[in-house]
Amino acid sequence: MIAELGHFALWxxxxxxxxxxxxxxxxxxxxxxxxxxxxxSAAQAQFALVLVAYLCLSEAFRQNDFSLVxxxxxxxxxxxxxxxxxxxxxxxxxxxxxxxxxLAGWSFAVxxxxxxxxxxxxxxxLATLGAVSVGFLLFMxxxxxxxxxxxxxxxxxxxxxxxxxxxxLIIHPPMLYMGYVGFSxxxxxxxxxxxxxxxxxxxxxWARPWTTTAWLFLTMGITLGSWWAxxxxxxxxxxxxxxxxxxxxxxxxxxxxxxxxxxxxxxxxLLQSWTLLLSIIAFSxxxxxxxxxxxxxxxxxxxxxxxxxxxxxxxxxxxxxVGGGLTLYAIRAPRLVRQGQMQLASREGLLLFNNVFxxxxxxxxLLGTLYPLAIDALGLGKISVxxxxxxxxxxxLMAPLAVLVGFAGTASWKRAxxxxxxxxxxxxxxxxxxxxxxxxxxxxxxxxxxASAGAxxxxxxxxxxxxxxxxxxxxxPTWIAGVRSxxxxxxxMTLAHFGLGVWTLGVAFASTFSVEKDVRLGPGQSADIGRYxxxxxxxxxxxxPNFKSDTGRVVVSFRGREIARLDPEKRLYxxxxxxxxxxxxDHNPLRDLYVAMGEPIDRGNVAGDWALRLYYKPxxxxxxxxxxxxxxxxxxxxxxxxxRLARRAESDIPVGAAAA
Amino acid sequence: xxxxxxxxxxxxxxxxIAAALTPMEGTLTPEQDARYRxxxxxxxxxxxxxxxxxxxxxDLASDLRKQVHDRIAAGESDDxxxxxxxxxxxxxxxxxxxxxxxxxxxxxxxxxxxLLGIGLVLRLLRRNRSxxxxxxxxxxxxxxxxxxxxxx
Numbered sequence: 001m002i003a004e005l006g007h008f009a010l011w012x013x014x015x016x017x018x019x020x021x022x023x024x025x026x027x028x029x030x031x032x033x034x035x036x037x038x039x040x041s042a043a044q045a046q047f048a049l050v051l052v053a054y055l056c057l058s059e060a061f062r063q064n065d066f067s068l069v070x071x072x073x074x075x076x077x078x079x080x081x082x083x084x085x086x087x088x089x090x091x092x093x094x095x096x097x098x099x100x101x102x103l104a105g106w107s108f109a110v111x112x113x114x115x116x117x118x119x120x121x122x123x124x125x126l127a128t129l130g131a132v133s134v135g136f137l138l139f140m141x142x143x144x145x146x147x148x149x150x151x152x153x154x155x156x157x158x159x160x161x162x163x164x165x166x167x168x169l170i171i172h173p174p175m176l177y178m179g180y181v182g183f184s185x186x187x188x189x190x191x192x193x194x195x196x197x198x199x200x201x202x203x204x205x206w207a208r209p210w211t212t213t214a215w216l217f218l219t220m221g222i223t224l225g226s227w228w229a230x231x232x233x234x235x236x237x238x239x240x241x242x243x244x245x246x247x248x249x250x251x252x253x254x255x256x257x258x259x260x261x262x263x264x265x266x267x268x269x270l271l272q273s274w275t276l277l278l279s280i281i282a283f284s285x286x287x288x289x290x291x292x293x294x295x296x297x298x299x300x301x302x303x304x305x306x307x308x309x310x311x312x313x314x315x316x317x318x319x320x321x322v323g324g325g326l327t328l329y330a331i332r333a334p335r336l337v338r339q340g341q342m343q344l345a346s347r348e349g350l351l352l353f354n355n356v357f358x359x360x361x362x363x364x365x366l367l368g369t370l371y372p373l374a375i376d377a378l379g380l381g382k383i384s385v386x387x388x389x390x391x392x393x394x395x396x397l398m399a400p401l402a403v404l405v406g407f408a409g410t411a412s413w414k415r416a417x418x419x420x421x422x423x424x425x426x427x428x429x430x431x432x433x434x435x436x437x438x439x440x441x442x443x444x445x446x447x448x449x450x451a452s453a454g455a456x457x458x459x460x461x462x463x464x465x466x467x468x469x470x471x472x473x474x475x476x477p478t479w480i481a482g483v484r485s486x487x488x489x490x491x492x493m494t495l496a497h498f499g500l501g502v503w504t505l506g507v508a509f510a511s512t513f514s515v516e517k518d519v520r521l522g523p524g525q526s527a528d529i530g531r532y533x534x535x536x537x538x539x540x541x542x543x544x545p546n547f548k549s550d551t552g553r554v555v556v557s558f559r560g561r562e563i564a565r566l567d568p569e570k571r572l573y574x575x576x577x578x579x580x581x582x583x584x585x586d587h588n589p590l591r592d593l594y595v596a597m598g599e600p601i602d603r604g605n606v607a608g609d610w611a612l613r614l615y616y617k618p619x620x621x622x623x624x625x626x627x628x629x630x631x632x633x634x635x636x637x638x639x640x641x642x643x644r645l646a647r648r649a650e651s652d653i654p655v656g657a658a659a660a
Numbered sequence: 661x662x663x664x665x666x667x668x669x670x671x672x673x674x675x676x677i678a679a680a681l682t683p684m685e686g687t688l689t690p691e692q693d694a695r696y697r698x699x700x701x702x703x704x705x706x707x708x709x710x711x712x713x714x715x716x717x718x719d720l721a722s723d724l725r726k727q728v729h730d731r732i733a734a735g736e737s738d739d740x741x742x743x744x745x746x747x748x749x750x751x752x753x754x755x756x757x758x759x760x761x762x763x764x765x766x767x768x769x770x771x772x773x774x775l776l777g778i779g780l781v782l783r784l785l786r787r788n789r790s791x792x793x794x795x796x797x798x799x800x801x802x803x804x805x806x807x808x809x810x811x812x
Contacts, residue, residue: 235715242710344785352785356777364770371766380762384704386712386755393770516697598717 003068006056007147013049013104014137016042020107020130024123028195036119039126040111046133047108054101057146058088067153070094070146076159076575078546086170087160093146095173099290100136102174102181103129110185110210117206121192128188135317143310159546159575168228176221176248180286182214183251186258187283190276191325194332204266204275209638211262211279212492215255216634222248223627234581234596236516236615238623241390246369247289253362254282257355264348267413271348273333274355280325285362287318346416350408354401361397365390402457402504405497406464428467432460443590444513444618454508461501469494492637496630503626509619520601522609529616532593533557539570539597539606547571547580550606554595556586568612570597592620692732699728699738703745704753712755 020042027035057070061084066072074090089098107129114122140146189207193199225248230238239245258278265275291314343349368385375383406428411421436456440447469490473482519527523538537553549571556564564586571580583596598611688696697714703724705716713721713728724745731741745753757763 233715235711237715240710240715342785344782349785352781353778356774356781360770360774360777363773367766367769371763375762382750382752383757383763384752384755385757385766386702386704386710388702388756389766392756393767397770397774 002056002059002063003065003147003149006053006060007145009049009053009056010137010141010147013046013053013100014134014141016046016049017130017133017137020046021127021134024127024130028120028124028127033119036123039123039130040115042130043104043107043111043126046130047104050097050101050104053147054088054097057094057097058085060147061085061088064157066155066157067149067151068146069148069150072150072154072157074160075157076546077156078575079157079160079165080545082170083160083165087164089173089177090160090164090169093140093144095177096136096140096144097146098174099177099181100133100140102177103133103136103184106181106185107133110188114206118198120196121189121198121203121206124192124195125185125188128191129184132184132188132321135320139310139313139317143313156575159573162547162571162573162576162578162580163232165573166228166232168224168232172221172224172228174221175217175224177290179214179216179218179221179255180248180251180290182210182217183255183279183283183286186211186214186255186279187321187325190279191328193272193276194328194336197332197336199272199276199336201266201269204262204272205643207279208259208262208266209640209643211255212259212634212638215252215259216631216638218248218252218255219627219634220631222252223624223631226627227624230620231583231585232580234583234613236514236583236594236596236613236617238510238620241365241368241387243292243369246365247292250362250365250369251282251285251289253358253365254278254285257358257362258282260351260354260358264351268342268348270342271352272336276329276333278355280322280329284318284322284325285366287321291318343415345411345418347408347411347413350404350411354404354408357397357401357404361394361401364393364397368393399453399457402461402500405461405500409464409468409493409497424467424471425464428460428463431463432456435459440509440513444509448512451508451512454504454512458501458505458508461504462498465494465497465501487640487642489637489640489642492633492635492640494633495636496633499626499629499631499633501626502622502629506619506622506624506626510617510623513618514620515616517614518598519612519614520609521612523607525609527612527614529614531559532616533560534593534595534612534614536610536612539610541606542569544571546575547573549582550597552584552595552597552610552612554584554612556593564593566593566595568595568597570599587621589621589625590619592617687733688729695738696729696732699732699741700725702742702755703728704755706749706753 020039023042024036024039027033027038060068060071061075062081064071064075064077064084066075070091070093074087074094075084079087087094089095107126110122110125110129114125117125186207189203189210193203193207222245225245226238229240230236258275261271261275261278264271342352368390372383372385375381406425407422410425411418433456436454436459437447437452439455439459440451444451469486472486472490473479476482476485515529517527517529519534521527521534521536523536526533526535528534533556535555535557537555539550539552542549542551549569551567551569554566554568555562556566566584566586568584569580569582571582572578573580581596583594585595586593592615594615594617596613598613600606601609601611700714701712703713705711705713705718705721705724707718707720708716711721713724727744728741731744736744742754751757757766759767
């Protein structure tokens with residue numbers, strides 16, 4: 001009964017979505033304000049309906065209703081409640097529902113916060129979001145219905161993939177999806193601008209906080225995903241350039257380019273056409289990413305072919321969104337472009353180069369991800385494109401970006417005198433060179449060209465991002481006045497760039513100085529990495545709620561003093577018969593010590609010798625900490641006072657108020 | 661609690677899938693070990709979804725790791741070993757595809773794109789500089805902006 005309610009709510013949501021897409025558009029074409037105003041109410045109704053469907057599916061998981069195909073495939077009566085609730089998005093159908101909930105949520109937010117917008121813009125934004133929702137709901141209802149029942153009803157479910165039974169999974173996908181879906185708002189703003197022809201600094205100021213918000217969620221989602229893979233996959237890696245990871249990274253790179261070009265469009269009224277194009281591409285890549293992750297197009301080409309209906313629908317939908325968006329762009333954009341003056345010696349001039357490198361990097365990731373497929377499809381054989389390729393191509397494109405950050409953050413808009421502006425940077429450049437070269441020796445006791453190069457860039461980014469704010473604060477008589485005088489947007493930029501520096505430092509050190517050891521240890525025996533001694537104290541058997549575990553005990557000492565007790569696990573999940581490695585990590589800001597269990601050497605004899613994998617990873621935490629700083633930087637930037645001021649100033653105008 | 665041989669139970673179900681991350685006895689010099697680490701992170705485990713032989717527990721991966729290890733110990737060069745694995749498994753086993761006619765676009769396109777972008781941007785900026793400056797382009801811009809904001 002509950003499942004039917006949810007199913008029904010989805011069909012209603014589809015009907016509402018159709019109305020949301022069509023009625024305001026027709027209203028706009030005919031100049032009918034009341035038809036246009038329907039968009040807001042429709043968005044709110046759709047959010048309520050999708051929420052009902054989502055709660056119904058959650059309730060089905062809570063009750064262990066195995067009469068639903070989806071619940072039976074992804075849950076188990078012994079699965080703890082928190083994982084039963086997060087299992088809702090553990091596979092294809094449910095994650096589409098989560099995606100849909102996010103989309104309806106963003107539309108709802110637009111309908112609430114955008115009453116200050118001119119009614120034609122806000123109704124067209126919502127109509128575009130409504131059209132996207134129709135595509136998604138149709139896809140779900142026709143090919144991927146999470147509420148499908150089956151008979152006979154199995155007595156027990158097949159359980160959630162054990163890989164996904166981790167706290168990281170509870171928050172990682174929702175964050176990621178918030179980001180993916182958030183770019184639909186940027187896309188919708190671009191469509192509205194193309195249709196109405198309103199494409200000015202004011203438009204950029206409306207679109208900007210939405211885009212930044214989408215970006216910060218995507219940043220956090222990717223960071224959490226990396227952290228989850230590190231803890232759960234058991235090989236100590238934090239980024240593999242897997243197609244699924246690339247799928248989230250491409251929209252991030254383009255989204256990052258977009259928030260920078262939006263800044264130029266808002267501050268200088270330039271680059272409008274380019275900003276629109278980026279908005280369309282960012283969302284297109286988000287859609288591509290969503291489908292790649294769950295439909296298995298890339299990881300296994302066959303999964304695509306097993307359900308031709310899904311594949312064809314995906315292609316048609318992508319074609320409609322990308323093709324429609326780009327066609328509209330091609331027709332309308334040339335007429336909207338305004339010629340403006342732009343100088344190389346200015347912040348916007350440097351930001352153009354930022355965009356070049358970010359887009360080239362995104363293109364490299366896309367190329368590397370799709371190239372093996374294309375080669376295979378052309379009958380040229382099979383090749384693999386993996387981490388060594390991406391590192392070799394990606395890093396040379398990123399290094400100039402890190403150099404640029406320091407200059408662009410310091411240069412002023414419009415026209416900068418580089419000689420004057422960059423004078424204070426000379427000292428910082430020397431500081432970066434000295435500190436960067438010295439850091440590997442100081443912290444690791446040995447040198448490395450790669451680590452030094454990374455550290456020089458990292459210190460440069462850190463120092464230049466701080467100095468700009470420092471200069472502004474110092475210009476005021478007191479500290480407090482100084483700190484207050486810097487707008488929140490500038491703090492956000494500083495924090496995000498600082499996060500980039502922290503991330504760079506982490507990557508440079510973790511990738512060059514990590515030590516990895518495969519060892520064979522019996523109870524009581526120990527192995528060394530540098531001055532760290534790992535003593536293996538054997539395993540104990542532990543019964544979990546839905547798994548059995550051989551839990552090892554490894555005691556780590558540094559120079560003879562005990563510093564950590566680690567309990568890495570080897571888990572068996574009997575319902576799926578799968579084995580999981582739960583790594584154990586001791587960390588501080590300077591290093592991670594990581595232990596993963598292999599197998600008993602003498603198979604079956606768990607009391608004997610074990611194969612263990614040990615890692616020492618310097619500055620590993622900085623990689624994620626950098627991502628977290630970017631996330632908070634995004635929050636500061638999106639909540640800048642000027643966006644709210646603009647709202648207050650314009651809220652007197654009764655536009656779109658009928659939506660309330 | 662007494663340890664129970666759950667691994668034995670597991671192996672009964674998965675003979676041939678679960679294998680040990682077998683540690684090699686330390687016969688490599690530090691330089692050789694560094695080469696070993698780089699190589700095993702470049703080779704694909706062919707029976708896995710998308711993993712290097714360094715990250716995989718599959719039997720094939722551990723066999724290949726042992727092969728790489730023994731060949732390094734026997735004094736073969738990295739290229740010898742790459743040739744050995746590609747002769748057996750094809751280019752598919754290499755995560756870093758060698759530069760050949762069919763991978764030329766893969767290796768060159770990103771850098772070409774970046775150079776093209778830089779060229780376009782420089783041209784755009786130069787054209788702007790040589791164009792005669794409008795009376796007060798920025799003020800006009802600002803004016804339009806202000807007008808737009810007031811426009812409901």
